[in-house]
Amino acid sequence: MRVSDFQGVRVYRAPAKGRRTGRDGAPVEPKRLGKVHFAVFSPGGRRVVGFMVKLPDVVGMIKQPDRFVALDALEIYEGVLCVEDLKENFDAAAAKRLGVDLDTCLIWTGMDVVAQGGERLGYCADAVFSGKTGKVDLFVLTEGDASAMLVGNREMPACLLKGYRDGAMIVSDEAVELALTGGVAAKAAEASVAIGAKAKEGAAKAKKEVAKLKLDEKGAKAVDKGSRALGKQLGKTRGMFSAFASEYRKASK
Numbered sequence: 001m002r003v004s005d006f007q008g009v010r011v012y013r014a015p016a017k018g019r020r021t022g023r024d025g026a027p028v029e030p031k032r033l034g035k036v037h038f039a040v041f042s043p044g045g046r047r048v049v050g051f052m053v054k055l056p057d058v059v060g061m062i063k064q065p066d067r068f069v070a071l072d073a074l075e076i077y078e079g080v081l082c083v084e085d086l087k088e089n090f091d092a093a094a095a096k097r098l099g100v101d102l103d104t105c106l107i108w109t110g111m112d113v114v115a116q117g118g119e120r121l122g123y124c125a126d127a128v129f130s131g132k133t134g135k136v137d138l139f140v141l142t143e144g145d146a147s148a149m150l151v152g153n154r155e156m157p158a159c160l161l162k163g164y165r166d167g168a169m170i171v172s173d174e175a176v177e178l179a180l181t182g183g184v185a186a187k188a189a190e191a192s193v194a195i196g197a198k199a200k201e202g203a204a205k206a207k208k209e210v211a212k213l214k215l216d217e218k219g220a221k222a223v224d225k226g227s228r229a230l231g232k233q234l235g236k237t238r239g240m241f242s243a244f245a246s247e248y249r250k251a252s253k
Contacts, residue, residue, distance in 0.1 A: 014082035070094040103235030111231025152180035
């Protein structure tokens with residue numbers, strides 16, 4: 001599974017397993033909870049422990065704080081992604097059950113990546129993990145949307161992750177040497193080698209694609225800024241919602 005597969009997906013609250021059939025024998029409909037906002041990684045960074053789910057705004061105007069939903073609580077019920085409506089599947093109770101401190105958990109996606117030697121490798125755009133255990137197999141590192149489309153990304157094995165420091169994902173210097181995968185230029189090069197006689201045609205197509213993707217410096221920065229998620233320690237995001245209670249009280253008067 002990829003973290004990006006869950007981004008923006010709607011999550012519903014499913015009734016407890018003993019209450020899923022109504023008096024008429026029909027399945028009880030799940031109730032909407034919200035949409036997946038971002039993945040939450042363990043403090044060590046190599047395991048997805050759950051997701052922060054963005055709740056609908058109150059009366060369409062006032063934002064509510066995200067809710068943490070444990071990965072092991074997610075299931076498919078009535079054809080949609082659901083979490084059983086039990087206290088131990090949400091927020092502090094879920095974190096306690098999992099044995100993690102939410103404030104020290106990490107949001108890798110969107111975080112700057114720096115090698116131990118100091119070289120910057122862009123930011124973490126995605127992660128591939130086990131749906132059962134949450135264990136991360138690899139992280140996808142990118143220089144940005146424009147760069148990824150042209151030359152591709154680095155797919156870094158989780159074993160090269162060294163930790164978190166000063167707002168950045170710290171990785172082994174070995175990550176610097178990882179080959180770029182995907183991208184228009186890379187695919188054109190592969191095609192030219194495989195096809196041989198059609199190399200010129202492939203190169204011409206690549207040039208056309210590159211021309212389409214050309215961005216000035218300001219444009220590229222704008223694209224990349226818009227595509228980046230919120231990469232940091234989860235505890236440092238709590239301030240985003242500190243004013244929620246006062247806003248709600250003001251609106252209700």
